[in-house]
Amino acid sequence: MIIDYGMGNLTSVQRALEEAGAACFISDLPHDIKEASSIVLPGVGAFKEGMANLRSSGMADAILEAAKDNVPILGICLGMQLLATNGDEGGGESGLNLIPGTIREMKAQPGERIPHIGWNEINQCGEHPMYEGIKDLTDFYFVHSFHFDNTGDHTVTKTPYAGGFSSSVAHGNIWGTQFHPEKSSKAGLKLLENFINIPFTV
Numbered sequence: 722m723i724i725d726y727g728m729g730n731l732t733s734v735q736r737a738l739e740e741a742g743a744a745c746f747i748s749d750l751p752h753d754i755k756e757a758s759s760i761v762l763p764g765v766g767a768f769k770e771g772m773a774n775l776r777s778s779g780m781a782d783a784i785l786e787a788a789k790d791n792v793p794i795l796g797i798c799l800g801m802q803l804l805a806t807n808g809d810e811g812g813g814e815s816g817l818n819l820i821p822g823t824i825r826e827m828k829a830q831p832g833e834r835i836p837h838i839g840w841n842e843i844n845q846c847g848e849h850p851m852y853e854g855i856k857d858l859t860d861f862y863f864v865h866s867f868h869f870d871n872t873g874d875h876t877v878t879k880t881p882y883a884g885g886f887s888s889s890v891a892h893g894n895i896w897g898t899q900f901h902p903e904k905s906s907k908a909g910l911k912l913l914e915n916f917i918n919i920p921f922t923v
Contacts, residue, residue, distance in 0.1 A: 843857075
């Protein structure tokens with residue numbers, strides 16, 4: 722199931738998942754989350770607005786219940802950020818707190834620009850099923866101004882931009898990518914295939 726909370730290009734995510742082999746649908750109904758075998762939380766935009774939409778629709782509580790039941794969850798871009806404990810954007814807001822960390826504004830280094838837009842490499846921090854069959858230093862497509870400042874051991878990859886940031890995170894059945902796998906060619910489709918097919922254990 723792809724969660725519709727009013728933020729993001731849902732159809733491109735759906736097409737990519739279907740190409741990767743998933744039978745999926747888009748829904749804005751919390752009840753559908755309870756019936757889903759896996760969940761994708763996409764999104765583009767602001768952390769505060771995203772959390773407000775999830776809470777007002779009842780989606781936030783449904784996602785948390787699904788996480789307790791070990792349902793696989795993949796957050797993409799803003800969707801990854803909403804998995805965090807909190808976010809600094811707009812004066813601060815609490816997140817879903819499914820993966821410890823804080824969403825902070827990126828700080829450009831000399832010669833860099835924010836937003837971070839375009840292709841950039843991922844540096845794998847170790848073996849993880851998210852990247853089964855994907856080579857280290859593979860490029861993925863990014864569009865963002867904030868990043869996941871992970872304070873624990875949940876960072877799966879880092880990307881050398883704006884001083885370096887966590888470009889994907891994981892905690893058991895919950896995965897997150899700051900980049901857009903649906904816009905990242907064959908490597909992105911392989912990652913989605915890994916999410917679809919690899920069993921989760923906590």
